[in-house]
Amino acid sequence: MESERQILRATLDAQLDPQVVLEAVRDDHDLIADFVVVEVNPAACEALDITRADVVGKRVLSLGPQIRHSEQWELLLRVVQDRQPLILNEQPLQPLRGGRTRRFDLRAVPVHDGLSVTWRDVTQRHQAAADLAASEARYRLLLEESSDMVSFHVPGGAVEWISPAVQRVLGWPPEEIAGTVLDLVHRDDAPAIQAAQQRLLAGEESAGARFRMRTRDRGWRWLEATARGVRDEAGRVTSLVVFSHDIQEQMDFERALSQSEERYRLLAENATDVVYRTSLDGTTEWVSEGVQKVLGFTPDEFVGRNGRDLVSPEDREFVDRATAEVLSGERSSARLRMPTKDGGTRWIETTIHPVHDDDGRTVGFVGGWRDVQAEVEAEQELDSRARTDELTGLANRREVIAQLTRLLAPGNPRRGHLAVAFCDLDGFKAVNDARGHAVGDALLQAVAVRVRDCVRAGDTVARVGGDEILLVLDGVPDLAAATRVAEKVRETLGVPVMIAGDAVPVTVSIGVTMADIHDDVDGLIARADRAMYQAKQAGRNRVVAAT
Structure with a gap:
């Protein structure tokens, strides 16, 4: 018997979670009137701030009389009576010596005429889940107030959620879009979206595409989207987050460029983004008035300066790569940091397109900037919060x-x-x-x-x-x-x-x-x-x- 008790003590002492072994105390009618504490491990002593001598051999109700009237007391009685284990998750319990109510995962199993009880304090986990829910609510509010369309998709393309901006941009109420696949995309543009999705599934961090989507009044509207994959711990894409920006005015501008320089200027100056044109060597020839709103510089302060010199030094290699891609016939876009007039920096997303003369030779570049500072800060905040x-x-x-x-x-x-x-x-x-x-x-x-x-x-x-x-x-x-x-x-x-x-x-x-x-x-x-x-x-x- 003593050797068995020593084995029990050693087993209990090795457990990281608190554990208490109780033996039933029965009355004259063979009903359980109380439990006596048979053993308690060091983890339980630490959790309860007691010593083994404080509780071993003592009756539970003498240690905490209030327990008799709790729901948990009745459940413990049933463990012994029914010979069935008990599993309770995130139970609110009052500590024996007072203090705030905390949350516990509790397990109890019958042992002879008694039971073994283990528990784990999950108050932090419970609070973290509540905090995360509140944080997600705040983040969703931020997305709902964004002027761009934000949507969440399953990897196959079906829309799980889309922000209210879809109604302003395309005329569709969000509830008429959620749950559908992207069959509103122009069929000529579907391959670009499929290619972007494949790049994400293959491991790229982000992918972009330009495409037309059907409006509710049966028209078409040009959008430019950047998609990012949400990955599980194994690196698999579990969902896609897509930021879609209305570029109809920019597309109108690009079409107008081939017809009239004056029409190009009028459209660009009234676009919400910054539109610019450079020579083949990158010298800025013209930039729209929107540059002052985004960076604080007037157009005159930009004209004549090389676009590469206007970018933060750490991002100039992206400018070189984008220029090379455009000259090779590819469309190019990049996220860059640009200095502001007040001495700071601001994240912008730029697209670059070649300008050809009548013989088809590239003579310069035209493109647009989009202010993505808020989007980058939101992504950085999410990344920081995750780590x-x-x-x-x-x-x-x-x-x-x-x-x-x-x-x-x-x-x-x-x-x-x-x-x-x-x-x-x-x-x-x-x-x-x-x-x-x-x-x-x-x-x-x-x-x-x-x-x-x-x-x-x-x-x-x-x-x-x-x-x-x-x-x-x-x-x-x-x-x-x-x-x-x-x-x-x-x-x-x-x-x-x-x-x-x-x-x-x-x-x-x-x-x-x-x-x-x-x-x-x-x-x-x-x-x-x-x-x-x-x-x-x-x-x-x-x-x-x-x-």
Whole structure:
């Protein structure tokens, strides 16, 4: 019996999730009147902020009398009575020692005349899902207010959602477009759209096309679209985001160009985009008035200057490539940064077309700019949000996993000089319970700043759990050097944090390890995590190095 109890203790101690084993206490009528705590693992002690001696041998209702009147109590009784496991997800529960209600995933299975209960605190996940829903609502509002048409498509082409701008541009209410395939596209232009879609599916980041779409009054209108693929973790395209811009006026202008220079000027000056013409060597010959609205320069300040010199230096190679494509007979477009008159830069999307003389020789270029600053900022915000922890500004779990995957790739020469340190704040739950989540959040933000200051610019600091931080130290010579960095972090965090005039104490337990040639991401993190738990069990506020 004692050996079985030792095996049970060892099994419980190895579990990362909190676990409690309860035995039924029955009355004279053989009904369950209470449960007595038989065993509790270290993870449960940490989660409940108790010691094993506080609860083992005690009755559950003496520890928390309010439990008797809860729905969960009745469910636990049924686990023993019906001999069926219980699974509850995101259950709101009040901690035994008070504090705010939190969300838990709870599992209970019958064991002899009792049960084993495990749980996981998913409050952060629940809140993150709520925050994401709110963020998506704000982003959809932004898309709905855009002057361009924005649409989401399945890879086969069917429209999942389209912004209200479709009614202004084409006359169709959004509900008459959503759910249909793009059979409103002019049949002569369908191959261009299909080719763009194939390029996205083949791995290109974005693809564009010009095409005509049927309007509700049975006419046609020219659009220019840029599509980007939304990919899953395996890199497969799961949906397409398409930004479509009305270029009817620009197309009218291009047709008019072959008939009359004066008609060309009139159309260009009244277009919403910037239209320009250059000589064969790139010297600006004419630019529409819209340039002043977009960049702040007057047309006269542009005329006579070479278009390549007007682009930000880091994007000039795109101008050279676009010019070469046009001269070879291809249509070209690109996103570029252009300097503004006030000293800033602005993202524009430009298209370039050749101008031919009567003999068919290229004598210059004509094109248009479209201001895409808001579109680029929205994409950058989405990208940043996908890689960053919103509370602390640190990298999130997804980003640090991606970085470690690259660093641990076979053949990477830096693989042998890579260390990770798994940091877990000591007693953070007690701070949350005693001082409130606002103080807890402020503490995490201060900790993030301090940890970043302890590492080099090329190292990564990521928040991977509620109070868990992972350091990726790239280029350290050995485990001793990595341990010194971890000790620096521990000592820095040992100084209390001043929050709203109060000194909030904080310490950290850290496990640190070096990568070897056999490690994958999960194995490397797990080894550091085990070392961190050894630091906890050894008394907290210390660093344990694992080989």
